[in-house]
Amino acid sequence: MSKIWAKGLTIVALGIVIGLCLSTASVQADGYQNDELTIAFLPRSLGNPIFLDAFEAAQKKAYELGVRLEWVAPFDFDSDLQVEMIENLIRRKVDGIVASVNDEEQIHRVFQKAMDQGIPVATFDADSPGSGRLFYIGINNYNAGVEIGRALVDVIKNKQLEDQVLNTMIMTGYREAVNLEERIRGFLDATSHEIKLHVADVLENEDTVEKSIILLEDYLKTNPEVDVIYFVGGWPFYVTSDALPNFRQWAQEGGIAVGIDLFYDALLLQKEGLIQYLIGQDMTSMGSLGLELMVNYIRYGEVPPKVVETGLEHANESNLDRLLETHKPWLVK
């Protein structure tokens, strides 16, 4: 009898366990039915592939946490439209907002509006320190600039060019973007006493891949004498070297290029010798950890640190092959 009871209890227990499992699976398949939380992420633009790591990581984390993820942005960089979108997120009463800020001045008002309505706001990738946001997750952009500057100094010194005045072109997205400006400032601080850079031009590609490629190729066609190019972000690195003939020729003729943002296609260019040094940021953590911190704050009141640094990744000759093995191709272009 006890065996029978024991078998019966075992079957019932298994049934309950299986039932619970099936129940959970069906709920999750229908998509966030058990949780009302909706967290909206706003990258600077949908058209910048650098945010795709963060997007995928955030989706996985959202699924894991059982929350709704909204990932909305203008396709092209557009500060006004980003602000309008945040207004609509506030109207739709999302539970939390995590944004990569396009224009710090414009964002303050709308961030304040969200916070006034009880919607916590955080930033990732591009910060807005004066906005009162809950936290910022990303790299220390100044430090990233310093790191890439130091790397360039090493490259120049190895080439024994430190005594020459080197004409330099800097390619950035927008001069209004605080994170990009910090990277430029760190870069210039790190190089100013070590090597003789003359910043001939600063090109703005409006945070778009296509325009960055056109600008780069046109610039090198008319200014092939430039010695150094500093890519504040990895916009033109999403294509193969075949799509960058002027850049390839310039690099093969001794041009020195360094940049921030590290991904598979950029590593391939570095492998070809077109880029001397890359520093990458951990976009995956920005998506994943950023969402988790926001959800924990909303659900459990866990207040995160004001700044959550996700760290830098360096790519040079010593670790290039290993990095090519660990990073996957994005195949978006």
Add this chain to the structure above:
Amino acid sequence: MRRFERFWSKLAKKAEIHTIRTKLILSFLVIALLPLGIMAVFAYQTYYGSLTRSVTEYSHEVVNRMARDLDDYFSDLEVLLTRDQDFYMDQLIKLVDGNDFNNRKYVFRIWEDLNNLHRVKPGLEEISLVFSNGNRLSNYGLYTLDFPSFRTQFQLNRQERGIAILGPHRKFMDRTVVTMVKPYTLATAGNAVFMTADVNLNRLATITDVRLGTSGYVFVADELGRVIYHPSDEEIGTISRFFRDDIPYGFVDGFGDHESERFFFATAHSPVTGWTVVSVAYADEIGAQIAPIQRITLVVIALILVGVVLLAVYLSHALSRPIKDLQDLTKRAANHELTVHIEPQGNDEIAMLGHSFNKMIRRIQELMDENVREQKLLRKLEMESLDNQIKPHFIYNTLDLIIGQLESNQNEQASCLIEALGSFFRLSLSKGREVVPIASEVEHVRNYLFIQQMRHGEEYQYELDIDQDILDKYIPRLLLQPLVENAIYHGILQAERKGRIFISGYQRASDGTIVFEISDDGAGIEPDALRDINEVLRGVRSLQNDKEYFGLRNVNKRAQLMFGEEYGVVLESELGQGTKAILSIKPIEEDPNV
């Protein structure tokens, strides 16, 4: 009635309607304004009809074009939403079904694709893929929607060809849109996937943007009367007040009344959307559109009226001025100012009249001069006739005869003779009258015959046979006496024998002429002499000696001056048998001295 006539008469007099000028002005005005007025009324009716037709045709053309534009636009959208075996979408759907989030490659490509469509298609607010888990992947990114509600709406609005067009609602960017939904078919997909295209209502506003008068407008409604688009936001989503469920597509096409207002509706059906485009124009505004034309017409008529008045005044003045001048000159001429002369201008009838007037005035002047001359001649002849009668020897002889009678105590005869002589002279003078009654003239002749008979010792007899009917008519004085004198002296006394004088007077029945015949049975006249005398009397021959045939010519001339050439004296005579002097005059019925 009389008072009105008096008033009208006064008014007409005051306005000088009786003048040619006023009549001309009124005539010109009537001639010009009558056709103008008829033309204005006709033009108004024609224009109003034309306007109504134009509005009707224009409204139908507009709504038909709008319906075609709607069809074209949504047909294009349907094409955009028709994706067969889109690799990236298929792969993404499979990943979503498997909760696989390594989807960046497909998501990014789809975002690029949707964004390109969003860019190239005007009015396309958002284009997306909707998954059954509520995720919506659009050109704005990824977000969630209420999928059960979405699916219900799709099923409610589903058309036969599988698509659905959802009515106005607000979407992600808080803009009012209509949404076309088309299922995305993937054989391996476990759950339903839809493609949606949100069209901003501004696009419908652009398609239906047309002004119909001041307040007219165009709206779009579905087959249940729900307003899809309306210029007034409050109307969107409500049931149109013009909707009727008893007519095809729910809306009147043509004139219709609603809540005591009259409208003109033009409708067109859009088969692709199932909607009806309705244009609403206020009927009174259609009429009001003619107001500017009315104003212009009135202004033109007023200008034409002013022009016509000025022209009429000018023309009437130009036409009546010569007439007025003619009238003034005629008035002056009537007041004996015959020196007036008109200066005709041009070659028209009035100028001809002017010429005729001048000619007439000249003729009158000539006639008056001639008349004066004739009167002078007549007076002269009269005076000569008178002088002839009171010849001194006639008077002396007669007075001697009277003296003789008195001396021979023939007092009674002397008294008769004196009386006859007195009467003779009194009648000769006739108070200076030019014309005397025939009775007086006969009496005068009778006195003369009596006196002469007394003087010549009754050598002749005389007889007078005057028709009584002519005695009260009138005759120039002293016409008969010279003829009687001729009969005595050239007829009776020349024959040197007793004779007889016969005087008859009568009115010829054929033409009313008064005829006196003084016949004697004296010496007569030789035929040559007779012919010669009659030729002189007819004016065929003139005389060198004024004294010749004086008495006859005097009488003949005075008769002709008074009555015309056809009157006067004619002699008939036969030598040895006697002579007859025939005097014919025109009868004078009234005393011209009165």
